[in-house]
Structure formats: C-alpha cells, structure tokens
Amino acid sequence: MPDIDFNIRAGNTLVGFTALEQIKKAITTEKHGQAPQKRLLQQEDLDTMKRIEEKAQDIDSLFALFRQQQTELGGEVTTADKQELRKRLKALEDELNRYLASEYGISQNHFKSKPPYEKKFSEWLASHKPFHWFIEFHAIMKNGGFDVIIGNPPYVKYSKVKDDYTIKGYKTENCGNLYAFVMERSLSLIRKQGRCGLIIPIASVSTNGMSELQQLYDDYIQWHSHYATRPGKLFMGVDMNLTISLLTHFDKHKHCTSYSTFYYRWSNGTITDRDSLFQRLQYIELPSNVKLANKYPKLGSSVELKIIRQMLSKGQKIENYYDRNGKILYYHSGGRYWRKALPQKLSSHYKPVTISEKTFEACFCLLNSQLFYWYWIINSNCMDVVEREVFKLPVFNLTDVNSEDFYKLMNGLLSQYSTSTTIRPRRGEIINTDEINFDVQKSKPIIDEIDRVLARHYGFTDDELDYIINYDIKYRMGRVALENDESS
Template identity: 30%
Template sequence: MQHKRTVIQVAHQLPSEHDTQYNEKQKEKVARRFYALFQHEYRALRSQVTGGASPEEEERFTIRLTLRLLFLAFLQHNGWLQPDLTAGHTPAHVECLLARLSPGLLEPQSLRRHPHVPDVAIERLFAFLSCYQWKLYEQVQGSEQVLTPEIIGYIFEKTSRQKHTGTYYTGADITHYISSNTIVPYLLEQLQRQYPATLHEIRRLLRCQPNRYIQPAVQYEDLLPTETPDEFERRRSRYQALLHMLETEAITEIHQGITHRLNLQRLAQDVIATTHDITCVHICYAILRSMTILDPTCGSGAFLLAALHILQPLYRCCLHRLMEQPEDISLPESDTIEVFILKEILQNNLYGVDLMPEAVEICKQRLFLCLLAAYPHPSEPGPLQWHIRTGNALVGYLHASQTDTAVLDHALARAYGLATDNPQDFEHWKETHSPFHWAAEFPTVMQRGGFDVLIGNPPYVEYSQIRERYSLLEGAGEQCGNLYAAVLERALQLSRQQVSYLGFLVPLSICGSQRFQRLRTLLRQQTARHWFANFEIFPCRLFQEAYQRLSFFLAQHGSAASPQTYVTKILRWYAAERPHLLDLLHYTAVSIPLLNDSVPKLAAPQHQRILQKLLQETETQPLDLSLVPGPTSHFIYYQEATNYWTKAVRHIPYYKKNGALMEPPHGRFLYFAEEASAWAIMALLNSALFYLWFATFSDGFHLSHYLVQRFPLHRSLLQQPELLRLAQQLEQELMQHARISTRNTHENAQHTNKGLSIELAEYRPACCRPLLERIDNVLAETYQLDSEELAFVLGYDQKYRMGRG
C-alpha cells in the first residue's frame, strides 16, 4: 500500500536566505580581518624570496606558495596530513600523499628559475597560520579565529590584480541566486518533458502551501529595515497578488518561478519528496546525474561551489526516496551517502575552465576540501576524474572531426595567420593564446550538443588591454570591446540548443551601451526568454572593491520570433537593506518599444504604463526637434553625470581650476530659438518624470545627449505660462541653495607632477522639492497621468534621492 506523502516529511530543509546572508556577512568580516593580517605576513615572506628569474616571477611564486600552504593547513588541522608538516618531512612526502588523495591538486609551477625561500620565513608563516582554526565546512560559523576553505578563494582574488584581470570576489548569496535560478529551472523543465505530470505536482504544492515558496522577506508583516510606508504597501500588495496567483494555480510554466522569485530549490525538493510515483524520482535522479554545469571562466570556483551546494540536497532527496526500495539503487560499501553524492557531483556535473593555472588549482582544492569534509574520519578517497581545466575559453575549436590537441593547435595557429613551421613562433603563440579545444577536452559533452547550464562571473576587461598578449578571431568580444561580451557569446555557442539555461554576472552596459548592440542582438536571436536584474553602486554596491554597475543576466536558450524579456529597475539599497536585497527581486515583463535597442529597467507594470503614455501620446515629438544647431543666448547647460538628479540650469555653472575660471568639464548644451522654450525644457529636465525616463534607459549615472534628445516632448509644454514661471523660480532657488565646494586632487599618472585645486558650484535640488513637485503636477496633467501614476513618479527612488534624513 502506497502511503500519502506530505511536504512536512521533507528532511534537510534549506536555511532561510536571510540567515545565509547573515552568515555571509559574518564570514566576510572574518575574511577581511584575516586578509589585513595576512598581507603583513605575506609581505614579510615576499621580502625573503630571492633568486627568481624576475621580480614578477618571484611574486607569482610567492602567491602560489602561500595559497598552497593555506590549503595544506586545512588538511593538516583536520587530520589528513600526518605527521606534522613542520616535523622534518620533505615536500616530496606531502606531494606523494596528495597524489594518492587526488592527482592534480598541486601542479608543478612553470618557472624559468626556482626562487629560494629561507626556512625561517616559512616558520614565521606557520606560526601565524597556527593561530587559526581551519574548518572544512564552507557554511560553518564561528569566531574571528575560525576559517573555512572559502578563504583560499578570497585571498586569491584579492591578490590577482583585480582591475587588471577583471576578477572580483563574488559573495555566496549572488552565486547561489544565479546558480539556483538556472540549475533548478533546467532540472524541472527536463523533468516535465520526460514526466509531464511534474507541472501538476508543482501547481498542487504551490496551491496547498504557497507561503512555503514565497521568499520570507516578501511576506514579512512588519516594516523591513529602512522601508518606507509606501514601500511597505507596495511590497504587501505584491505579496497578496503572488499569493492569489499561487492559490489559483496561475503558474502554468516553470520559468515563471524565476520571474516571481519563488524558492525553486525548495519546490524541486518537495516535488521529489512528495510525488506518489517513484518513476518520477528515477527520472529526476537520471537527469541530475547527466546534468553538465560549466563555468567558462571559473576563477577560484565560487560558482561551481554554489552549484555543488544546490545539487547536494537534490541528490539527497532522490537517494532517500530510492533507498525506500533498496533494489532500486545500491551505493558503494566504502562510501557514506554524503561522500557518494559529492563524488557523483564532482565527476558528473561540474566543469570549469580558466586561463590562470593558479585559479584552476584553487578551484580543485576547494571542491576537494568539500569532499573531505563529508568523511567521518580521514581516509583515502581515491583519485577523482576532474573536469576543471586550464586554458583560454575564448581561443580554440568548439567542434572538430578529431580530438588530437596538437593537430588542432596547428590548425588554429594557421587560422591566426601563423606559419607553424617555425617552432619558436608556434610555441610563443601557444604560450600567449593558451588554446583550449572543447571538442578534445570534453568530447562527450560536445557530442551531446553542449552544456546544460552555463554560469559565472566573466572578466570585465577591455579587449584593448589584452590584445598585446592574445587576440580573438571575429566575434562579439572584438566588436564590443570587452571580454565579458566574448564570454557570453562563447556561452551561447556552448549551449545545448533549445535546452540550456544561462546565468552570468555582468556589467550593466549589457542593457544599454551602444557598443554592446551586437551582443544584445545575439541574445535576442538565441534565447527564448531572458531576465535582467540591475544594480547601482550608490549608496551601496555589490562588490566593495569595484565601482561597477552590474546586472544578473539569466536566459533560457531557444529561438522565438519575439523573445520574452523580464527586467528589474536599477536597484539601490542601504547597507541595512542588503540582507533582503535578493529576496525582494521581482521582474516586470517588457512590452514597451525599445529605445536605441536598449533594455529598459522597470520597477513595476505601472512604470511601464507611464512610459507607454509618454511614447504613445499623439501630441508628442522627440525633444531634439525643438533644438536649433546653436549656439544662441537661449541655452540650457546640464551635467552628464546625473546619478540622483538631473542638474540643468540656464547659466554656465561656476568652475575654477588652479585659480582659472572656466567652463566645467562633462557638461552639455541645448540651444533654442526662443527663451520660453529654454525655460520649459529646463523645468522638464529637473523633474521626477524626466528622472524616471533617465532611470529607465540609462546606466543610472551617465545622461547621454541621445537620451535627452529622444524624450517625447508634448508640444503644449513650450507654451505653458505656469511651467515658465516655475522654471524661473527653480533657477533662482537652485542658485540660492548652491554651495561652493573645493576639491584637491592627489598626484597621479593623469595629473603628472602636481595635483589640481578645483572649486565648483554644487547644486542641491533636494532643497527645491516643493517646487519640483509642482512642476511634476503640471507635467502629469499635460501627459494625462492619473493620481496614482503621479504618486509613482514622485515616489520613484525618493528615499535615496532625498537621503535618509
């Protein structure tokens, strides 16, 4: 007799994402503290390293040596290296032991001359490391003396010249969000294809216990940190609408779980745990075992670690169900269920490539330490079949009739125009380009059609910075001018057609920058639907080390006449809001016309309706039709750097550099034939309505001339006496509240031998808020916005524009 299963029986619940973010915040604090002390010890060690072929080679050797010692500290302090490393045993002894544990964890360094390291320098570093507790569990919490394997990746990415390589330490909540919203949708999509009743199971679970799958922050009944009453009402309205949708089984496709920010991992586990048909579990387990997950620029393995932690409970749920009937599955006697799961994941699911051998080594080490953590006591796990490789993911053949790498290298070198009969030139080309032939390295995957899930954080490096080292053949990287575009294009080429899910953390320029138009065209042509979550850097940013506006790009591979696009607004947050930032993500489906091929950033359907009114109003025309070539005495000056406010005035702002009065840099002029037109447009540019337009189509900071020119201007605005009067009053108030700011720049490469003393007028539009709201009231009446739409415009980003005070 088959017993009814309920969700309550599901073991191994996920921790809440708020708790996960709290733990990550604590671990980040510990990591920063350790790194500050580590830097001092590292410099002491580096000063003792001598005899290398060059200072650069000595630096590289020291970094790699230090990171290897961190790895060995984890092994030693958890009983995997006996006897003690400091008790006189040679490096050969350690290397032999590691070779038995798992080959490839400590590859020989390619050095022209081996540097010398005094024993006393190593002893000092050992003394420093012995002050800490080295725990194998990535999720462990503890004091500032407790370190987890994540610290190896943290140290590596901090010491790998971030600006030069374009690599940054990626927080676990980010890697988890991107990985779970690609891996789990892929799993459920494939399960539904092979077991059509899956969607019925999903809809039943969502209907019966909807709050189980809605993010806790969304359904929270009180004010969240820094949340305003208006934000609270909008959040509660979203919650009620989502609750109704789940209770009425309005979720009809799996990808809607991404759009509505459901807890898809919990949902997938519950499907496995509660289904009445064991055939469903068998199918799900087979899909898991065959799933291939690639990070084409894996670095120290942050995304692959996230993928591992997502797959673990899914495997576990399947095995617990299958072991209810022992004849359905058998595990090796030597392995616990957790060890078996981890071996399956490491050998079947995870694939990574990186140009830096050090990164590949660390990635393997972190994954290996995860496996060791599952053993109840130290023993030899035996060799693993790694799918983590060193090479240039952008240089090499995807498909080939044969898999001899030497033959492929020669063929590719000839495609680059190199005469391969000169051995010295050929070896130099191989060294600089590091060709990686997917057909040879992963033949089974490529014969199957490509990878199922592709995730990662590609380097944000201008192509011009690497062109001297290696070049790319024709593609998006060369045309767009940045390597991240080339990585996304390669990811599309490596995807299984109509099947794969992709998830990458990329610069916000993917949404609107004109030079990335080719990339956006490729994405529309080769994905059936895609999601963009967009993040500002003010008042806070995702990466503390990088002033880089970013987007989460998620996509489902496929072709569609009109691919579906889902977007967020440009998100801002205070530090107190960071724990809930990703929980509160919600997407709006795009239906408004694209402006210059850019992806709009929308906060809600209401946001889109307001823009539609502007764009579809018959009495509007592009603002540039009101301009004259100029110059004339009727002008507007506005600053390209916009951020929270568009600062437009009817005079040239005060600016003095090294005592010389001059026109401010990074400004633009608009010229008009009539004075009234200049005043009307000046009022418009300072309005919240124009800020909404700017925030929708810009990168959140730079106001392009094109964006100003394309604003849909209502013809009647140029003849409205009330708007003219308000504009003149606004000019007076802006000047009245302006203050002179002095800035002294430091000596640097740009300013050569001396710094600059700059005085400039800073305008404070927030002081003119009542007047600006009256301007927006006039605009709302002109564009026929109702009271709710006007309230939305006035309230958009108000908390950040006005400041918490």
C-alpha cells in the first residue's frame, strides 16, 4: 500500500484562500492598503498573481506525479522527492499566509521594524492555522470544485473561539455557530453538479437565528432528514437534535426543490430499530406554497401535508387574537413529549401571551392539544417553545365557536393536572431549581377529547384526527418516555 504522505491534510477549514480572486484582494490590501475595487491593479500585482498561480500549478503537478508513482507506476518515492515537495509547498503557503494576515491587520507596512511584525505574524499563524484550498487542491478548485463533500462539523458557538481566531467574509457570520460557517465553506467548494452532505443541529433549518444559512440553501436542491436526541441518539454523548442536510446545485431552468422527512425517534436499546433507521427514511417534497412559521417544516407524509393545508385554509393565526387588555396565558417553553399552557405562571420557563378574553378557553385548549404538539415538532428545534410557534399557529375563527365547550374542557384538564402534580428538582449546568411537574400522560383522555373538538372546527377527516391523536404515541406514553425523560 502507498504511504499517506500528502494524502491527509490538516488546517482550519474556515480560514484560507479558495480562489485566485481572493488572493488578488489580499495582495492589493497588503501592498497598498486598499481593496482592489478602490484602485486599478498595477502590473506588479498582475505579475505577482501570475507567479502564484504558476507555482500552484507546479506544486499540483508534483502532487500528481507523487500519487502516480505511488499507485500506478510502482515507482519509488524517495525522501528527497518528499522534501522537495514540502519545500515548495511551504514557500507558497508562507507567501499566501502573509497576504492573508494583512487582511487581519498584520501587514509589514504597519510595523516600523521586522521583529515585531514577525512576532505578531507568528502568533496569528499559530492561532488561525490557515488552510489554502487554492494550492492544496489546485486542480480541483480550478476545475470548479469537489464532486462530493461530507462531514460532521463542530457544533460550537463562534463566541467560544473568537478569542483564538476570527473569520472573514462569511454571509452566515450572524448565525454565530461554526457549523453554519462550515456549511457555507463546503457549498463554496463543490462544483456545479457536486453534492454536499453534513450532519448538523436541527436548529439549522428550524430557527430564525439560522436565517442566513437557510438563505444559502435557496440555490440548491435539498434533502433534510431529522433525528431526535431522546430516547436514542445518532451519537452517544451528543445530547442534540440533528439534521442530515444533503444539497446539490439545481438547474436554473427548474425550481429549487426541498425534501423533508419526519422527526425520527428510536430506542438505542432496540438494536433492530437503530440498525434500520436509515432504511426507513421517507422523504416528501415540501410544496413552495405552504407558508408556516418555519421555512423547512419537518413533514414526512401526505397526511401531514393534508393536515397543515387544512389548518392554513382557515386563514387565522393565534396572533390575530392577541389583546393587551385580555387575559394572560402562560405556555411552557421547555419539555419534550408534551406541551402545556396554564392560566398562572409557575416558573421562569412559562412565557406569557395575552389573549382576548372571549377566546381564552379556546386558546388554552389549542396550546395543550396534541395538535399543537405535532405542529410544534414540525416547526421548532424540538426543545424550546418560542413565540414564533405560538403566535403563528394556524387556527379557525375563535370568536365563532361555543366557548362553553372549551371552558368545560379547560377546567377538566386543569383538574386532572392538579391531581398529578409533583415537585421535581432540576440540577444542571444552567438550570438549578425545584420545579412543579405534571404527569401529563394521565391527562391524555381529556387531551384526546380536546383534539376531537378541534378536529371538527378544522374539518379534519377521521384519518387525520387519528394521526394527530396517535402521533409519537410510542415514546410519549410508553416506558421509553418514562425512563429517558420527564413526563412533562
């Protein structure tokens, strides 16, 4: 087998040049202190760029010869061959590193003597570890990019590494997480017919904070599959809901298409359940005319599409019934398997929404229903309940219903809640409190009745109602839920 010299390359994916155009900008910044669009390129700049590209081509030719000697010719690769290649590569890397450092304010023009410049440059080099795709994979980048990129980037807030290194020129910088930057960089490295696939947090397609990343997706055909963190996990020890996003460029003459799956749960204790997980994936096309709180809802079947279309056909949202002079309803912002809303605030995890008094009982029933649990799952990060999911919930005309029906259901549910209340200590890195907890499973018969009443107002079929009542029921009602998470 050939040795692996030069076949595995290390560096910071996010810092470095990917194209000659970027180098041109850095050259003029370093030499003249101006971006290229503010001045005409001088002949010396053009000569520098030509020399850099010729060096990159020369190094790439050596790489090709190196691989050919290893794999095809059966020839010998000597230590001298390796040293010569490393020498040429290091010389070009050093030149590009100095141009790149100038974009970070480290230019020889800014220092009165060489020693302080070299010290600052060495510190920057050690912290940023630039990786120049333009020279490391010159032929590939010159031909348009990679055919396939796959990966599992770090799920790390940018603020945690910003003291070590910073990024430049990323559209997704406001997303504030390294995985968003890696996705942007990956998409910039694939060719027009190439494919990219990354395992990233479900927040990437389920939160407003990732809107810049989601805007990048508009130029690609996409397949998003979604995975829970309870009870089973894709990666043991990683307590995070995840999405596998697969993207490829689309033909400009056709519309951009997005495909989605269900939000999948499974038990790690059931080997066959986990082993068959990817075989059971079912994608559906997300229609462009379905406008929800989230741009990429986690829908996985035709019945779910029918339910959401029927809800949207009513033309109303809970926000239409907001009334600053009305009654306050508090929705629980946490929990996993059940959703709760109460007339009183029990902890800081309960967030207020002020509803017109006439529609208060109906809104209470809506936010405690299994229908809302399903709607929340398809639109959210599946951990937090935020205003977006509450206010944008599609509803029927709440002023044109018999409030007495909802009043009885609300009182029945509150009564059941009160008989299954416990005090549960929560001790963690962020949360350290004693919290009132409800065993909501015991209230399921009443919640089922709420959903039956809601189904009549929405106009759901029997099959659609059955789907809502039994949604995720295996994990919400079984021992799996009890053993792996709180009942609330």
